[in-house]
Amino acid sequence: MTRLVIFAKAPQPGAVKTRLIPALGADGAAALARAMLAHTLQQALAAGLDAVELCMSPAPGDPAWRGVALPAGVACTAQGDGDLGERMDRAMQRALALHPGPLLLIGTDCPALGSEYLREAARQLTQHDAVLLPVADGGYVLIGLQAPCPEVFTHMAWSTPAVAAETLQRLSALGLRVWQGPMLHDIDEVADLVHLPAGFAAPKHQAKSASSPIGTSASSS
Template sequence: MLKTSQIQPQHLIIFTRYPEPGKTKTRLIPALGTLGAANLQREMTEYTISQVRELQKVVNVSVEVRFAGGDLQLMEEWLGCDLVYQPQGNGDLGSRIERSLYNAFQDHAQQVVIIGTDCPGLNSRILAQAFAQKDTVDLILGPAIDGGYYLIGLRRFIPELFVNIDWGTSQVLHQTVDIANRLNILYHHLSPLADVDRPEDLPIWQRIWETEVNMK
């Protein structure tokens, strides 16, 4: 767990993977090759971090990176030593999300938002919208067009949301909402966005990348 002093009442957790060729963005390897897929993982994570830094200019939020693959030294060499890193640990995605939420709330966070790095449409404005819900609902969901979610935010620990979910399928969001309804949890949906997971998704990232380059 983090030191309590590192946790703000509003806390953001980024799930990502170290960009090792052959072990990341594997569904894109047929289109990009192992190195190209790893480079895409690197670029998309760096873009997400840039949006988080923009968020921190307007919202007082602490940030933690939960990583898979690599190690602490490799993550610090890649993304810098000013971020807090924790390994995701074992288990399916639900177990890893649940663990990270439990740790954050144990460390006195009052609102925790978790995002991945697969959704380039997720920008600082949408992140700010998620944190703005802290006084209105217990659950915030960012629906992904493929049926999952690109963001989940809670203001209390609700482990039931991560049980009996078919992770990696188009049923994830629907099943999560069903659980929320069953538990009478107030929730809010953000704008739906597209993940970049398959070759046909690459134009989504290309548009974001070209916009970023043109703005520099």
């Protein structure tokens, strides 16, 4: 039984995708974040895995999530406090304690991470101890584990080009069998906007003072 946990921030202007604000404005960056969240949820459900959980910051029910429609069949949980590694480890340990077995964790920053990649990662995780999908900036957009592994999340230099390499090194040092998928691109910086997939709601670049939202059709946390 493979479960999928999605890490996401509420798509509020000025609180998400801040590195895109110079090009899109605060509202445009938030609209793109909302589009990518919707897209990620749609792809997660299309993958046909056993369960999908949205691990939210702030917690479910917070006013920041007002107006954000979530599809049926998605469980909602809170990320809680701590740095990214602490929150990821806590979410994985909680999910694995409730439902032992293969668990995938993703963010919402990679529109290219479609249902096919999710199904393949789930398939590989039945044959390996861990799976990882790296991105071009040195991080990763998916990690999967068969059992809790806090060693891969603690004391990590997040948001640096060494994250994926360091994670793979730690997994190898633990003697785990690891499958690494193809490299993808996430959307964090203005230069990353060229990697929005065809047919995705592609934003138009705005002046620094712009605040008009982009379209929100079909859409680290």
